[in-house]
Amino acid sequence: MIYQEVSGAARRVDCSQADEACRVVLKNVANLGEGEFGWVHLSDPAEHEVVALADELGLHPLAVEDAVQAHERPKRERYDDVLAVALKTLWYVEETSQVETGEMMVFLGPRFVLTVRHGPSDPAVEAARRLAVDPATVSCGPASVLHAILDVAVDTYTKAAVGVRDDLTELERSVFSPERGDVTDQVYFLKREVLEFRDAIQPLVPVLEEFTGPRAPWPEDLLPYFRDVADHLHRADTEVRSLDDLLGSVLDAHLARVGTWQNDDMRKISAWAAILAIPTMVAGVYGMNFEHMPELGWSFGYPLALGVMAAAAGMLYRAFRRNDWL
Structure with a gap:
């Protein structure tokens, strides 16, 4: 699955041969006019697909390794004139009360954006929809794609935090109910999910702080948008920290009640x-x-x-x- 984004017009390219689709997209990127850029999006690609694009776009071998392995913490790296950003994708499974994670790599070049997604959750789809109705933001260049993807990802963090908060409220009711019941396994399970949540959010906070500072590598028109995303991320991070602390308190309270029962x-x-x-x-x-x-x-x-x-x-x-x- 490959998306091409040129001057705000989104077009999806489906092809049975990934290499052929890559050649089509790269040819279009090479023929872009002044002020235009191309966006190539890969979903769970094979290594040879990423290598083929990397050779054409001039990506660093370490960047290719990060995109293929998909075991990176949220971070930013600069390879010559290409900025690489790794972030975690999250989605909350209400039926199992689980927080599932994936990964997204974003490569920003002077005239292109390459995004590589691993896992079921794909923020690029919603990001493309938002950019399609906001040509003013797209005119700021490839950084507009990065902002849109970060914005969608942070929104999913907030939604996942709401689901975890609901589960925690149910656990609190069980712990302090007059009936006896051992919820230790449930508390530990939810705490493990929150820790996975924290591992996705906390490393991304300093990355976005760099993106909102005076030395950010994009037009000043985009800075307010990145500051808005950073503010939402700080809220989600604060919420996850409070959930983690509250889970510890709930566990202590449950163990104290178990001791009282004994x-x-x-x-x-x-x-x-x-x-x-x-x-x-x-x-x-x-x-x-x-x-x-x-x-x-x-x-x-x-x-x-x-x-x-x-x-x-x-x-x-x-x-x-x-x-x-x-």
């Missing part, structure tokens, strides 16, 4: 053991079968022994109930 159980076991200890002791003494024991020859001795055991057990039961042990 203490309650131990007190109940200890109380019943104490209640049963007196009848056991009396029965054990009389069970030793000595001849000279109190009340052995009295007809009311047996009922009296039972009464004493029942009375002692009842008094202990009442005392434990009064102290909330039972």
Whole structure:
């Protein structure tokens, strides 16, 4: 799947032979007029596709390696006159409460943009739609594509954070409900998802800070747009940090409640053991079968022994109930 973006007009090129499609697009890029640029987009490409484009566009071998391997943290690199930006794509799966991640590489040259996407989520589609209805932004050059992709990616971060927040609210209700339930696995699962979320967002924050500074390598008309994206990213980063902290608090609260439940159980076991200890002791003494024991020859001795055991057990039961042990 390859997109071509020339002066704000988006056109999708489908071809059974990827190399042939690349040649068509590269030929169009080479014939661009003044103020125009080309946008080539690859989705889960094979290595030879990226290498073919890299040779034609003059990309650095390290840039090709980053685009093919797709295991990069969000970052920016400069290779001569080409700016390479790596970012994580996110999407929230509501059915499984999972945060899935992918990767997008953006290469900005003087007259071209090359984007390489790995994973199901593709911000380039929505970015192309937004640029198609905003020719003023496209006139700023290849950097407009980078802004659009970052804007779409950060919007998905915000949506994913809302889904995680809803899951966390449900966990809080479960933890503080009067019914007993072990949600430790759920808390750890959600915390792992939030950590994956943080790994995608936090490294991108300093990258966008560079893009909004006075030394940013694009027209000043684009700076307010990048500052807006950076502001949204800071909000998402703050939200994810708060989710991580709150999950830690929820886990501590749940473990504290589990400890309280265990203490309650131990007190109940200890109380019943104490209640049963007196009848056991009396029965054990009389069970030793000595001849000279109190009340052995009295007809009311047996009922009296039972009464004493029942009375002692009842008094202990009442005392434990009064102290909330039972």
